[in-house]
Amino acid sequence: MNRSRQGLCLAALACILLAVLLTAAGCRGAYTHVIANETAYYRDGPQQARPADGLLAAGTRVRLLSEEGSYSLVEAPNLGRIYVATDSLRLLPR
Secondary structure (H helix, E strand, O other), rough: HHHHHHHHHHHHHHHHHHHHHHHHHHHHHOOEEEEEOOEEEEOOOOOOOOOEEEEOOOOOOOOEEEEEOOEEEEEEOOOOEEEHHHHHEOOOOO
């Protein structure tokens, strides 16, 4: 392999590594809260008159999007935007 091709390969590798590191750094800061105890979640709003769409396990990290009374809209891994009881959220230390 000649030097110019080797230099291009190293530059490309450095760019890929930088992209991976920046993505990982962004993911670490994405979560703002943790679910303190297993809690029901709802996809279409905090509708207590119907069964929950599922249960979110204690320890799940989420990102708080907004508070709406006794419920909060959060973004959860693999679930997207869901509503959970506000009192089930604990702020993650920074």
